[in-house]
Amino acid sequence: GALYWYPPGSDFDTTNGYPQAWANNYATYVNKMTARIPGTDHPSTDGKRYSMEVYDIIGQLLKNQGYTALDINSNPNWKDHVYGYPAYSFIDGKRAGPITTYFATAIKRKNLTYKQYVYVEQVTRNGAQITGVKTNDTSLGPNGMIPLTSKGRVVLSGGSFGTPRILFRSGIGPTDM
Numbered sequence: 001g002a003l004y005w006y007p008p009g010s011d012f013d014t015t016n017g018y019p020q021a022w023a024n025n026y027a028t029y030v031n032k033m034t035a036r037i038p039g040t041d042h043p044s045t046d047g048k049r050y051s052m053e054v055y056d057i058i059g060q061l062l063k064n065q066g067y068t069a070l071d072i073n074s075n076p077n078w079k080d081h082v083y084g085y086p087a088y089s090f091i092d093g094k095r096a097g098p099i100t101t102y103f104a105t106a107i108k109r110k111n112l113t114y115k116q117y118v119y120v121e122q123v124t125r126n127g128a129q130i131t132g133v134k135t136n137d138t139s140l141g142p143n144g145m146i147p148l149t150s151k152g153r154v155v156l157s158g159g160s161f162g163t164p165r166i167l168f169r170s171g172i173g174p175t176d177m
Contacts, residue, residue, distance in 0.1 A: 001095070002043070002088045002089050002090060002095045002096075002097075003086055003087065003088060003089075004037075004039045004073075004087050004088055004089035005039070005072060005073065005076070005087055006030060006034060006039060006072075006073045006076040006087075007026075007030060007076060008076045008077045008079060009023075009026060009027065009076075009077055010077070011026075012026040017174065034073075036101045036102065037089055037091075037096055037097060037098070037101050038089075038091070039073040039087045039088065039089060040087065040088055040089075040090055041071065041072070041073075041084065041085035041086060041087050041088070043088040043090035043093065044093055045092060045093035049085060052085070055085060055086075058083070059083060062083045066081060067081045067082060067083050068081065068082050068083075069082070069083055069084060070082050070083075070084050071084055071085075072084040072085070072086075072087050073087045098157060115137065115140070117137075118135050118136065118137045118140070119135060119136040119137075120133055120134070120135055120156070120158070120166055121134045121135060121136065121144070121166075121169060122134050122166060122169040122170040123154055123156075123166065123170045123172075124145070124170070125170065125171070125172075129150075130148060130152075130154050131147065131148055132145050132146055132147045132148050133145070133146045133148070133154060134146075
């Protein structure tokens with residue numbers, strides 16, 4: 001766990017189905033993310049790498065075949081015939097990520113309510129405007145619906161499978177979904 005590679009620009013390319021605006025602007029948001037959750041190939045507090053025997057053996061084999069050693073997260077667009085030390089999301093020797101960075105900041109806000117074990121089924125919308133969040137928890141509102149004010153915002157963080165599921169159920173995404 002905690003392996004953390006920055007995405008290459010090709011991940012957000014129009015040839016992969018992303019809108020041109022994403023292809024043009026992804027780096028701005030990746031830079032914001034990596035400022036909050038930096039990657040490191042030295043996850044220990046003493047700056048040493050531990051248990052690198054596999055890297056030493058495989059690295060020598062790859063080097064002999066013409067591969068180049070590099071800092072993986074310093075070169076996210078260079079993925080062909082390269083290798084590097086594993087990159088991790090650790091800060092001060094501890095596993096980091098959205099929970100220890102974004103959530104730790106957000107939970108301190110007076111206008112945020114955190115609920116565990118609530119399943120988001122979809123967001124409701126009026127055109128491009130999200131008007132609410134439909135959940136499985138009827139204690140949060142009629143039929144589990146949490147309405148948003150006109151200035152309300154929704155942050156979806158259901159992972160690589162859960163977030164697209166919510167978007168597709170909400171009618172957001174490719175028209176064939």
